[in-house]
Amino acid sequence: MTRADVAQAARNPLAYIAERWTPTERTVQRAVLASLVMTCVIVVTGGAVRLTGSGLGCPTWPKCTDESLTATSEMGFHGVIEFGNRMLTYVLCAVIGWAIIAVRSQKPWRRSLTRYGWAQFWLVMGNSVLGGIVVLVGLNPYTVAAHFLLSSALIAVATAMWQRTREGDADPRPLVGKAVAQLVWVLTGVTVLLIAIGTVVTGAGPHAGDSSDVPRMNVGAVGLDWEGVTKLHAVLAWIVVTLTFALWFVLKAVDAPRGPLARTRDLFLILLLQGGIGYVQYFTDLPEVLVAAHMLGSCLVWIGVLRVVLSLRERPQPKAEMPTQVDDSQLSSV
Template sequence: MVGVPNVTRTDAVAALRNPLAFISERWTPAPRTVQRAALSALVMSVVIVVTGGAVRLTGSGLGCPTWPKCTADSLTATSAMGFHGAIEFGNRMLTYVLCAAVGWAIIAARSEKPRRAGLTRLGWAQFWLVMSNAVLGGIVVLVGLNPYTVAAHFLLASALIAVAALMWQRTREGDGEPRPLVGKPVQQLVWFLVLASSLLIAVGTVVTGAGPHAGDSSEVERMPLDWETVAKLHAVLAWIVVTLTFALWFILKAVDAPRGPLNRTRELFLVLLAQGVIGYVQYFTNLPEVLVGLHMLGSALVWIWVLLVLLALRERPAATAGLPGPVAEAAVRSNA
């Protein structure tokens, strides 16, 4: 018979006072576990964007007409609210799944040995972004899907994706001083690529705010802009991003850059091509909902790969200073 470990009153008090420290003292996750936890948070940050798009594209944005309850009298959607209520409430419930994924990432990062405070901070940054966007999502409902708040909601979700991607990358690196793998001109080109991609996403929210998919079947305010003009500006920015990516790939090949930056740039170029095809097809087919949803997924993937290109420009070995000999050797081997 296996004995059950005794939990003392002191342990119970410690767990209540600081549950993260309590877990960290008793559990050391493998590096792969920490990486998977960070990846799960990144995946869920993309899923919540796509499902949020599904809410808008099905006209379910006001399926739950109030917040934080679904209706004035019910916390959940009721059968009388039909399809739209179920879609909107389901998306709200996915926020809890996202919180669970971010929580797992925080716990895994906090429990890793030796402790990496930077990873834990990135996990908490995701948590506060999720909480902020949940409140902003409630405001979006309360103001009747005002397009400016909808745009801010998407941009905050893009910030969450950025932090989640950074945390996932950092779980696969050490904490040593970053060493650049390319020269300063290439780094500057990539920063121009990041800036152009940020503008592309921002203008994309304006296209959405001025476009026909308002998010609800009722009359919803749109941005007072000519939709086709803004869409053409969005396309120009997309071509700038594609051109910068191709130029970067050409330069990296010319200078015989390491495989990491070259591979990430090639992958980004392929993602951009797929996103461009979807964008043009949806434009010339009057914005079918399925293609618009795929375009939103593509937007998240483009943003992730742009950031991965930026992060691939340097390497960070394990920080071995001050560690005992065997620990230092193990840290070097794990990052080899």
């Protein structure tokens, strides 16, 4: 490597790599999918921190203790769990970095995909800081809820980026009518409300995230009615299920393309599974394993809804140009 190469790599490493490497379309798609999968993994492991009472396993931030950057043997199991989850943030950053490098090196360069990648990176940075605040304020349930909601925003960006890797850059062309699109947006809005109320159920529920007595969500000096909030969450879940079934019925009635139908069917099946887990965990006093499964289900429901939204339009891939045919007269003149 020459001195000029070193200077160029230091000045703009992404452009330097892009000049020397062109990934296949499948490599790009896999890199972006990996960032989406890793985002879901870190949501579930974050839930494991709470469910094992390890939320303050590292009692400070950004170091694990005032004296140590890492967990120590004296901190035991909870310190290992909390510090391990913090380390997974670096893994997530590395996976997102790989996705950014892959989309930046693709030919032709699709600037919109690179922006999605950087949006993921900065959301992770913001959520890392928020996670530190969660620790510093002693697992205040409102900050914990905000931490999960920001992770949901990260999942949304990662899902959109994954979808865009399988599309072209042409203007989107709708595949369904306006009324169907409006129904999907209502479904999306209710799902957002469902997820938000789910964080309230968590914040008012028994799993505080630490072995000590962590205050739960309240209204003034009065704690929230956990049973009432849980029932509201269940009602919203049934509304989402009903809207999804209605959407599937409407799409069948208007003979919609296969894409929206398939994504709606997938969402309906995920909702049924998630609802089953939710009811079982409620009637079995919230066992930790089922709560973790429900958190994973929440991620999958959100991804499913977003895939339904993104299936309502298409961005055709550019067709490869056919070589210009040369007639016999031109050949004879050569």
